[in-house]
Amino acid sequence: MRLAFSETQDTICAPATAMGVSALAIIRISGSQALTCVAQIFSKTLHDKASHTSHLGWIRHQGKDIDQVVLSIYKNPHSFTGEDLIEITSHGSPYIQEQILHALLSHGIRLAKAGEFTMRAFLAGKLDLVQAEAIADLIHADNAAAHELAIGEIKGGFSKTLQKVRQNMIDFCGLLELELDFSGEDVAFADRTAFLAEINNIYQTIEPLVESFAWGNALKKGIAVAIIGKPNSGKSTLLNALLQEEKAIVSPIAGTTRDSIEDVWIIEGIPFRLIDTAGLRKTQDEIENLGIEKSYQKAESASVLVYLADAQENPVTINTELLALQEKTKTKKENTILVYNKIDLFPEAQTQESPLxxxxxxxxxxxxxxxHSLKDALFNWAKTQTKHTGALSNVRHYNALTNTLKYLKEVEKGLKNQVSADWLALDLRMALHEISEITGAVSSEDILDSIFSKFCIGK
Ligand SMILES: Nc1nc2c(ncn2[C@@H]2O[C@H](COP(=O)(O)OP(=O)(O)O)[C@@H](O)[C@H]2O)c(=O)[nH]1
Ligand SMILES: [Mg+2]
Structure with a gap:
């Protein structure tokens, strides 16, 4: 969304609610001309109305009453965008909304681009980039865990943590720059020992965040659970039973599932992505072999491995196979659940706990x-992972923090080797740049583009 400066001066409008028949619908207007323009199609005067007030009246255009609406006024700077902002709540008919938009457009207001309201809010300093991105996440959150992550970021705890770290870096960088101004004279304003200690504090703040990303990202996308085992062990049946729908084909013919099938299963607000895989066996079938290779890959990238075996199978054999699978897919015992299936057929089966x-x-x-025992096991597994409060879930933040750490390590090395102030300042500035991009304290047009273009129109 490359916006010329003049475009940011435009007054914009867009439906803020989904187009479709509903009880009510909202159209938002933001910009310096919002009050003047809207007054021309509203039955009451607006210039004399106070901020944060609502008014019942008619929208009229070209001599026609379009709808009786409630118009809410938020005046610059006390609005979401920091500009004069009006919300028109009309009856939720797509025809009425079209007519209102049409009337607004004919009075010099233009349609907003995706994310333009939020972008204005960011440019006005109403929220930082982390909070803006969290709004997009919040709108798309469809489970309690994703909702909690987004709310945490909107409240700004993460931003405050970053700001504190950033300020420490800026202070030291400032002193280094001062030394550079006095180059030629042998002066040291910046206390290197103190900053070395500070760097360690920074590591202690940032490293847990970076480590929490795997978990935060899993939560956002659904924790991957690979259901794996020999053909006919009942993997597809299990997937269907858990999802309570016929998602995967179940058949007594071995090798039926060739491609992996997945769906999200929410347990107590935590999203799990269940993945049914092709059964593991030796076969000459080329396609099935591709499916089997994919099963291994899914198992390797999954957070949890559910190994399904026939209840009648020998536990020793199962352990041997499971060990081989864990080695091949680099899965740890803590992330493995062994499930003996078909206990209805083999009620006498041995019930040994597997050490693996x-x-x-x-x-x-x-x-x-x-x-339900599997449900409990997965939920309990997830609970043991939530040591990270406010886990990092945004890949952009993750990359920037990883880079911040990388440059800080260079600064640390430089400090220990007593390199000159200009070298230190170089790496420190890079670290600063990376961390500053997260909240948007410095931001390039490309970053803003890629963030706000993911929003819907009207947000
Ligand atoms: N008796 C019994 N049969 C089962 C059970 N689970 C699966 N089956 C049967 O085992 C066969 C293979 O099941 P399927 O889910 O396709 O196995 P997959 O190859 O591991 O996906 C089918 O005929 C299922 O009906 C179970 O718990 N008890
Ligand atoms: Mg199957």
């Missing part, structure tokens, strides 16, 4: 027997 798995469960996927 966090939990050993016994179920009948087909009969839906004891499948």
């Amino acid at each position: 798995a966090l939990h050993t469960l016994h179920i009948s996927a087909k009969m839906g027997k004891n499948t």
Whole structure:
């Protein structure tokens, strides 16, 4: 969304609610001409109205009454965008909304681009980039965990943490710059020992955030759970039983599932992405082999491995196979759940705990027997992962923080090797740049483009 300066001066409008029949619908208008323009199509005067007031009246255009609406006024600077902002709440008919938009456009207001309201709010300093991105996440959050992550970021805790770190870096950088101004004279304003200690404090703030990304990202996208095992162990049946729909084809013919099938299953507000995979076996079938290779990849990238075995199988054999699988997919015991299936057929089956798995469960996927034990196991597993409060979930923030750390390590090395102030300042400025981009304290047009273009129109 490359906006020329003149475009940022325009007064813009857009529906803020989804187009479609509903009880009510909202159109937003923001910009210096908002009050003047809207007054021309509203039945009451507006210039005399106070900020944060609502007014019942008619929208009229070309001699026609379009709708009776409630018009809310938020005056510059006390609005979301920091500009004069009006919200027109009309009846929720797409025809009425079109007519109102049409009337606004004919009075010199233009349609907003995706994310333009939020971008204005950012440019007016109403929120930083982290908070702006969190608004987009909040709108798309469809489970409690993603909602909580977004709310945390909107409240600004993460931004405050970054700001504190950034300020320390700026202070030291300022002193280094001062030394550069006095180059030629042998002066040292910047206390290197103190900053070395400060760098360690910064690591302690940033490193846990960087580490929390894997978890935050998993939460946002759904924690990947790969269901894996030999053909016919009941993987597809289990997926269907958990999702309570016929998602995957179940058949007694081995090798039915060739491509992986997945869907989200929400347990107590935490999203899990269940992945049904092709059964592991030796086969000459080329396509099936591709599916099997994919099963290994899914298992490797998943957060949790659910290994499904027939209840009648020998536990020793199972452990041997499971160990091989864990080695091949680099999966740890803490992230492995062993499930013996078909206990309806083999009620006498041995019930040994496997030393290779966090939990050993016994179920009948087909009969839906004891499948809740898997639900409990997954939920409890997730609870043990939530040591990170306010986990990082945005890949842009993750990359910037990783780079900040990288440059800070260089600064640390430089300090220890007593390199000159100009070299220190170089790396420190790079670190500063990276951390500043997160909240948008410095921002390039490209970054703003890529962030705000992901918003919907009217946001
Ligand atoms: N009796 C019984 N049969 C099951 C159970 N789970 C799956 N099956 C049957 O085992 C066969 C293979 O199941 P499927 O889900 O396709 O296995 P997959 O190859 O691992 O995906 C099907 O005929 C299922 O009906 C179970 O808990 N009990
Ligand atoms: Mg299958």
